[in-house]
Each structure stands twice: as structure tokens, then as C-alpha cells.
Amino acid sequence: MxxxxxxxxxEAASRAGSYPKGVARRQEIxxxxxxxxxxxxxxxxxxRAIAEAIGVSHAALLHYFPSREELLIEVLKANETRxxxxxxxxxxxxxxxxMTNAAHRNVGIPGMVSLYSSMLAGSIEEGKEYSREYFSRxxxxxxxxxxxxxxxxxxxxxxxxxxxxxALAALVIAASDGLQVQWLLDPKVDIAKSxxxxxxxxxxxxxxxxxxxx
Numbered sequence: 001m002x003x004x005x006x007x008x009x010x011e012a013a014s015r016a017g018s019y020p021k022g023v024a025r026r027q028e029i030x031x032x033x034x035x036x037x038x039x040x041x042x043x044x045x046x047x048r049a050i051a052e053a054i055g056v057s058h059a060a061l062l063h064y065f066p067s068r069e070e071l072l073i074e075v076l077k078a079n080e081t082r083x084x085x086x087x088x089x090x091x092x093x094x095x096x097x098x099m100t101n102a103a104h105r106n107v108g109i110p111g112m113v114s115l116y117s118s119m120l121a122g123s124i125e126e127g128k129e130y131s132r133e134y135f136s137r138x139x140x141x142x143x144x145x146x147x148x149x150x151x152x153x154x155x156x157x158x159x160x161x162x163x164x165x166x167a168l169a170a171l172v173i174a175a176s177d178g179l180q181v182q183w184l185l186d187p188k189v190d191i192a193k194s195x196x197x198x199x200x201x202x203x204x205x206x207x208x209x210x211x212x213x214x
Contacts, residue, residue, distance in 0.1 A: 026064045029056060030078040034112070037075055041111035041118075047071070072119055073134045079112055080138070093153040095146060096198045099176045103191040106180065117181055143169045153202070160204045172198060 032054040040053070047068050051061040065071035083105065087098050106113045123131035146169035153159030175198060179191040 022064075027078075029054065029061065029064060030075060032056075033071070033075045034079050034082075036111075037072075037115050038079075038109040038112045041114035067130075069128065069130050072115060073131055076112075076116055076119065077134065093149060093156050093158055095149045095153060095159070095172065095202060096195055098149075099172060100192040100195045103176070103179070103195060106191075110184070113180055114184055117177075117184060120177070139173065142173055146172055150202075157204065159202050163202070168202070 033050070036050075036053050047061055047065075048058045050068070050071065051058045054061075061071070065074060083102070087101075090098055090101070119131055120135055122128055123135045143166065147165045150159055150163075150165040150168055154161045154165070176191070176195060179189065179194050183189045183191050
């Protein structure tokens with residue numbers, strides 16, 4: 001394979017200078033899209049309608065996001081990144097707490113919860129590889145994070161040791177996502193309160209309980 005030709009000095013400088021601008025513009029679109037979806041969810045589902053809602057041209061949106069699916073997944077990624085630092089600062093043995101914290105946060109952005117749930121459900125359909133890859137990797141990362149916290153809690157004596165960390169991590173995620181869907185259907189469902197019941201399951205048995213079982 002032959003080497004690519006060098007660009008003329010002026011053109012190379014122009015492209016180098018435009019790249020940061022392109023990245024900034026893409027992030028600006030994502031930030032605006034997060035604001036719109038947080039409030040409205042998937043109202044107006046076409047790319048053209050989305051472009052109008054966030055205040056950019058259809059052509060500009062297509063330049064940065066070739067498909068509706070890619071745009072929506074990138075919105076979810078960008079939204080998730082905003083809260084990673086907050087989770088990282090929490091107690092490393094905290095398990096249910098990081099999920100209840102997210103639940104409290106999500107009450108203020110129902111449209112984003114709706115978008116997440118809709119895209120997750122659609123990711124199992126044929127032809128949704130971009131969505132499937134995102135959610136598969138997301139769940140893999142989240143399970144690993146929770147397993148680390150569960151193991152830390154078991155070592156610290158705050159989590160019962162007769163539970164398999166990997167299975168428990170999957171259960172916590174399933175409870176959180178399932179409760180989110182119930183809340184979307186019926187806002188009276190208290191996600192955080194329900195999730196807090198998992199702390200009872202995770203807690204080591206008390207000395208009195210241990211004696212009763214002997």
C-alpha cells in the first residue's frame with residue numbers, strides 16, 4: 001500500500017484548526033440534545049424533527065450523526081459521562097446507594113429515562129447493532145463496578161458473603177432498570193424506596209438471627 005500524499009502546508013493547517021471546532025460543535029449539539037430529550041423524551045422521532053427541536057439544520061445533524069440510532073445512543077453516552085465523576089466519589093463499598101442516587105437524579109429527567117428504556121428495548125431487534133453494542137458494554141462495565149463494590153463490602157463485613165457477587169450485581173441492575181420502567185408507567189412507584197430493600201438482602205445476618213438458626 002502506498003503512503004498517503006502529504007497535504008499542502010496551508011490545507012493541513014486549515015484541517016488541523018477545524019478539527020477542534022468540529023469536536024466542539026458535535027459536543028454542543030449533544031449538550032443541546034440532552035436538554036431536549038431530558039424534557040421531552042422521544043417526541044418527534046425523525047432526525048429532521050430532532051434537528052428542529054435542538055436548533056440545528058438537518059444537514060448539520062447528519063454531518064455529525066449519520067443515523068437517528070447513532071445520535072440517540074451518543075446522547076445516552078454523553079449523559080452517562082456527566083455523572084461518572086459523581087459516582088466515583090462515593091463510598092467504594094456502597095452498592096445500592098449509587099443506584100438510588102441515580103434514581104433520585106432521574107426523577108428530574110423523565111425524558112432521558114424514557115429514551116434509555118426505549119433504546120434498550122429496541123436494542124434486541126435485528127439491525128440495531130450500534131445500540132446492542134452500547135448496552136452490552138454498558139451492562140458489562142456496570143456489573144464489573146458493582147462486583148468490585150460487593151467484594152469490597154464483603155471484605156469489610158457490610159455485605160453477606162454467601163452471595164455470588166456476579167449474580168448479585170446482575171440482580172441489582174435488573175431491579176433498577178425494571179423499577180424505572182414501572183415508574184415511567186406509574187410515577188407513584190418509588191424507585192429509591194424499593195431499591196433500598198436490597199440493602200436488607202445484602203446485609204450480613206445479625207447475631208440474634210445467627211443464634212436462632214443454630
